[in-house]
Amino acid sequence: MDKITLGPMPYMSVMPTVLVGANVKGKANYMTAAWATVACMAPPMVCVALNKARYTAKGIEENKSFSLNIPSAQHVVETDHCGLVSGSQEDKSKVFTSFYGKLKTVPLAKECPVNIECKLFSEVDCGSHVLYVGEVVEIHADKACLTDGKPDVAKIHPIVYSQATYFDIGKPVEKAFSAGKKYTKK
């Protein structure tokens, strides 16, 4: 395998597509993001990186809370719309139906099968972007998307993001914490 260098870039292979929810000036707003992951097991935390200029960032700063909503592939048009248009230019509060959970300051998108409700724990100023770390205070999920009480990607149809394209999740390759048992030392 011949390697070449591509220079420093903000690269990641595959990412989740999420809608970051925040109230801005008292109104629900959702923006599309992919730079999100889990940050901690105990207490449970997630993080998401947002450009400092984003309207949603103002809402997170204002309410010290945010939500990560997992859209289904069936809502890919609405989801992408929330990434194309800023809440500063257009009221996006009606793109999804908002409901409120434990915190009363964070809108959750009803049409999204899973909603992660977070209290701001920490923020890292990285340059163009701020990495917001939130403690998960509650997970809301559609009953229809659960298998044995847990969110199931086969029912959620989450949107995988990579190279400016939305993908479906593919077929299972192997079970984690199991496939490695087949490894034989070189």
Add this chain to the structure above:
Amino acid sequence: MDKITLGPMPYMSVMPTVLVGANVKGKANYMTAAWATVACMAPPMVCVALNKARYTAKGIEENKSFSLNIPSAQHVVETDHCGLVSGSQEDKSKVFTSFYGKLKTVPLAKECPVNIECKLFSEVDCGSHVLYVGEVVEIHADKACLTDGKPDVAKIHPIVYSQATYFDIGKPVEKAFSAGKKYTKK
């Protein structure tokens, strides 16, 4: 859609499978992780959450640098092995062939189509896990995995992680920054 609450959990829909590379006590070590994403555009940064007890965490602290290596589905057994076994119990330096890039303190796994070489920028103590934020100093990639000079998931075959299972990436659903133009206001 009937919603129910599942309690606070470290949930994310889909995640990338990466191998976190670090030298520990002068020896290359790789551990499997999925809690990773991009943290910043300019300068380019990525982040990864590791349990504090992890052997790899010692190496990151020691060298103030780490790598995120993107394995192909063809290396799923080796990849899972690096998540099953700790470097404190077994020498994992031979699971992949290591090479070194700009920083001389960070091992990169040759068999992985993309290698992200990082200098530690910040760390967030979240509880059980530390979120390591690294500035990308170089991206190394297999020539064979590029299309128009950019890493291409169709050639990389990255491993999508969700609910303790490794998945293939599926079919493209829509183009981002484009599909949303079909949205009509409610």
